[in-house]
Amino acid sequence: MAKGGRPVDTILVVDDEEAVGELVRMYLEKEGFRVEVASDGRLGLDRVRAGDVRLVLLDLMLP
Template sequence: MENPGFSNPADKLVLIVDDDESVRELLEFVVKKEGFKIEKAADGEEALDKARRNSPDIILLDLMLPKFGGFEILRELQSDETANIPIIIITGRYTDRSTSEMIRQEPNVKDFFEKPVKPQLIAALLHKILRTQPQKKG
């Protein structure tokens, strides 16, 4: 009998958004190893374009980006068809308690990590979040 909570990682697209190429490559390695498809963006403008064009199942988002910062991206993603995409924040920016609480209050932010983050935490969280997502109509 098929598990209704199971979803095939190969059917899921993860958008990795970070301006640091080495971080993008590390996250790409982790995400691909788990079997997910990936798309990458190096700045906020590219991230918004790819999110709108490709409708990813989840976004791994850095806060400090050129062309649009992470907070602006969060706001923009709430304003259109991308409003239901779950987001995991992964940032190198030091955040005080009030800032991290503010981030966690964003509607689609599922979790928040400061760099460096353990790859196995990201992998487990991707599976947990995507397992609970409804299947896309396509």
């Protein structure tokens, strides 16, 4: 359970810059979310297709 007793949702962060992805992960986990990081769009799509992702934060400038 996240803060306030709500269920924990999974957020997927897709960013090719490892430091940025990890920074976002740390912030969101501190707020009580489950976070996964994908380093490119293909890995991100594979993870979304696997299910259980409620939100995707996508770097629009991916190569």
